[in-house]
Amino acid sequence: MAALLEVTELTKRLGNFTLENISFSLAPGYIMGVIGVNGSGKTSLLRTILNLYQQDSGSIRIAGFDMNTSEKQAKEIIGTVLDEDFFDETLTPEKNAAIFGPFYPRFDMDIFREACKRFEIPLDQKVKKLSRGIRTRLQFAFALSHRAKLYLMDEPAGGLDPRFRRSLIGCMQELVESGERSVIFSTHLTEDLDKVADYILMLHEGKVQFCLDKEALCQNYRLIRGTKEEIESLPKEQVAGKEHSMYHSEALIRTSPGNPSGGQNYPAPKLSEILYYLERGYSQCGN
Amino acid sequence: MYIILKEDSNLPIYEQIVKAVKEGLIGGTITPGEMLPSIRSLARDLQISVITTKRAYEELEKEKLIYSVPGKGFYIKETNQEFLREQQLKKLEDRLSGWIDEARGLGVTEEEMHAMLDVLCEGRKQQ
Numbered sequence: 001m002a003a004l005l006e007v008t009e010l011t012k013r014l015g016n017f018t019l020e021n022i023s024f025s026l027a028p029g030y031i032m033g034v035i036g037v038n039g040s041g042k043t044s045l046l047r048t049i050l051n052l053y054q055q056d057s058g059s060i061r062i063a064g065f066d067m068n069t070s071e072k073q074a075k076e077i078i079g080t081v082l083d084e085d086f087f088d089e090t091l092t093p094e095k096n097a098a099i100f101g102p103f104y105p106r107f108d109m110d111i112f113r114e115a116c117k118r119f120e121i122p123l124d125q126k127v128k129k130l131s132r133g134i135r136t137r138l139q140f141a142f143a144l145s146h147r148a149k150l151y152l153m154d155e156p157a158g159g160l161d162p163r164f165r166r167s168l169i170g171c172m173q174e175l176v177e178s179g180e181r182s183v184i185f186s187t188h189l190t191e192d193l194d195k196v197a198d199y200i201l202m203l204h205e206g207k208v209q210f211c212l213d214k215e216a217l218c219q220n221y222r223l224i225r226g227t228k229e230e231i232e233s234l235p236k237e238q239v240a241g242k243e244h245s246m247y248h249s250e251a252l253i254r255t256s257p258g259n260p261s262g263g264q265n266y267p268a269p270k271l272s273e274i275l276y277y278l279e280r281g282y283s284q285c286g287n
Numbered sequence: 288m289y290i291i292l293k294e295d296s297n298l299p300i301y302e303q304i305v306k307a308v309k310e311g312l313i314g315g316t317i318t319p320g321e322m323l324p325s326i327r328s329l330a331r332d333l334q335i336s337v338i339t340t341k342r343a344y345e346e347l348e349k350e351k352l353i354y355s356v357p358g359k360g361f362y363i364k365e366t367n368q369e370f371l372r373e374q375q376l377k378k379l380e381d382r383l384s385g386w387i388d389e390a391r392g393l394g395v396t397e398e399e400m401h402a403m404l405d406v407l408c409e410g411r412k413q414q
Contacts, residue, residue, distance in 0.1 A: 029327070029337065030338075031337075169334065170334070173334065174331065176337065177327045177328065177330075177331050178327075195334055195335060196330075196334060196335065196336050197336055198336045198337050198338040199338075213338045214336055214338055215301070215338050215339060215342045218299065
């Protein structure tokens with residue numbers, strides 16, 4: 001099946017930061033999480049995909065539509081939840097929907113009203129009076145109302161309380177259940193990804209570190225705990241990152257391809273542990 | 288059939304699903320010929336990823352416990368319940384062996400082990 005999102009050799013310079021040669025794709029029906037430390041390029045990548053930043057080279061295709069040559073068609077397919085929304089603050093959510101909805105041919109006011117009811121968004125208050133969490137939900141409601149297929153979200157769980165965070169994750173799963181829509185979202189909350197993400201894209205200094213399905217990722221790494229001597233005696237090329245503390249040591253190792261059962265007795269790491277040790281590994285190698 | 292996932296389990300989630308289906312088969316809460324939920328609806332129900340659920344179904348298919356009918360879904364195969372039970376018992380024995388080693392390491396005698404087991408069994412009954 002054709003990819004809903006296909007990014008090929010994308011490069012974008014932003015001051016002294018560069019998104020470099022980024023390629024990945026996302027098929028319909030899946031959830032992709034974008035992770036990486038602050039400044040790794042998550043937001044820049046999402047903004048470049050949306051053509052909010054003009055790409056320098058490479059291509060971005062949304063359900064086959066090229067973002068450069070068919071931007072309108074491409075954008076009709078995308079629903080966004082971003083840090084800053086585009087709503088007119090002096091108007092109510094409903095008035096905003098009435099203004100911005102018609103830009104999308106598949107917009108449906110009834111879906112919008114239903115979504116607002118479900119997400120407990122007051123329809124009669126001016127947008128500027130709404131809290132950050134509610135504005136996040138409002139963006140999501142609007143994305144649903146124009147029947148977007150690709151949901152692109154930048155830290156959507158950021159301003160949400162635990163109840164709505166859970167409901168957001170539930171909504172994401174509901175979206176992809178039919179197998180026709182996909183979600184790509186950036187986050188620091190790796191426990192959300194541990195649960196529902198199908199694919200993980202990790203960025204480091206503007207480059208793709210890996211883009212793997214979660215099962216493959218968990219197969220690739222193991223977390224070993226032991227004494228300092230035990231950790232130090234591990235083959236260097238296998239260790240992705242390590243940490244010694246007073247009473248125990250820990251290392252993230254790559255399971256070798258030739259010996260896939262190597263280290264199988266150790267638990268598969270959580271995403272937060274992979275993220276932590278890979279980043280640590282870079283800074284240890286760098287010095 | 289219930290599939291209760293435990294976050295602190297040493298088993299990866301896909302294996303926990305496989306185990307739940309096996310236990311269901313042995314316990315009779317799942318019967319051969321029964322249709323399984325679709326991968327996507329089970330993923331949503333359990334709040335886990337589609338990929339993980341797929342992996343679990345692949346594993347069940349590999350172990351010949353389920354089969355797929357293209358365009359329809361997955362079904363429970365006619366299985367040898369006795370054999371399956373034997374397999375699970377073997378795993379239980381392995382775990383018990385580990386428990387015995389640990390007890391020996393603590394200097395617990397065999398008699399004390401039996402007594403311990405009796406007391407625990409009794410306690411479980413009352414719950």
